[in-house]
Amino acid sequence: MKTLYFLFFLIIFSSCSQYRTYQQILKSENIEFQIEKAYEYYNSSDYARAIELFEILLPLYKGSSQAEDIYYHYIYCNYYMNDYISTSYHAKNFISKFVLSTKKEELSFLSSYCYYLDSPRFTLDQDNTLQAISELEKFINNFPHSDSLNVVNNLIFELNEKLQKKNFKIVSSYYDRGEFKAAIFAIDNFLSEYPETNFIEESRYIQVKSYFELGKNSIPEKKEQRVKEAIFACNDYLISFPNSVFIEEVNSIYQKLKILENGL
Structure with a gap:
């Protein structure tokens, strides 16, 4: 029993210590230190802490050579935290801000894919599914030679099948009634x-x-x-x-x- 209490105490102590350390990083005026820690949190999959630091750093690095990479990682923090609406919004914003970026195709796909992930089950309203199909088709038009075309076409096919299932249930309901x-x-x-x-x-x-x-x-x-x-x-x-x-x-x-x- 004493061992359990000791382990419990260690966990609580460790958590408090980590919290204090993180608060010190947030309040630090050394932005190089903050960006180093932001990437550390990101690479260890602690996206909640990483995204908060990237939000602080984005305006500070605006117009710098590092701005693109900070924003890129900020977008993926949103994605890994399953915030697909924010991911898609920021991916589109990234493309408009960094028009010469080599990551344009990747983030254009990510934006379209997030619409796909946000498509609800077939029993619900399918406006988001129609929007997802539209976004995926835009990707095909904008990147006709992309290596992701097969994946995109499969996603569109899957979404169309969902629409078919929805519409089939609607038409069959007339008979049921x-x-x-x-x-x-x-x-x-x-x-x-x-x-x-x-x-x-x-x-x-x-x-x-x-x-x-x-x-x-x-x-x-x-x-x-x-x-x-x-x-x-x-x-x-x-x-x-x-x-x-x-x-x-x-x-x-x-x-x-x-x-x-x-x-x-």
Whole structure:
């Protein structure tokens, strides 16, 4: 037990000592000493302390030969602390301030990548995802020969898949709510916008079910036409997706529609 108390005391003492040392560095008037410590903290991954020192040093070194490197490390402190909005902002600011910097491409990618990291899960509003795609496309336009192009294209693909998933959930929700006519038109628009989507088979399946429900529950004067449209949708699905996991259910819907058609 005494050993535990002793270790606890050492930890507390060490923490207090480190805090006092850091406060002395912050208050120091020796900026060369401060910049040395800022890099030490950065290299030891203590980004919270490093960023505070870099913030002090940035205005002091403004216009100097060291300003670019200080700002560069300040930006990465933000990044490693998961502050992606600040990282992107300062990366763009760096590019505008240091137009001849050899780090322009790197920080342009970092800025775009932070937009990607800030994209929310698909169930939430996707404005940030659209912005991320736009920023990544700007990177491609500005650096068409970059070694990062494959990475950027993969990120754009991933973000587009997230948008597809979001929009698919929206269009399928029409069917869930019993809005069958709206579901049919929404799915047509979805597939027009994303003709190569991974959700094409499931989308068409939901559309077949929507045609069926719409035809089955139509008023007499519209029933015949809508049943024919539903049968056409079934035939189209069975031809397009002969190995679909939904094939048995679509066949069952088709048989029900034929019975309805024969009874008209």
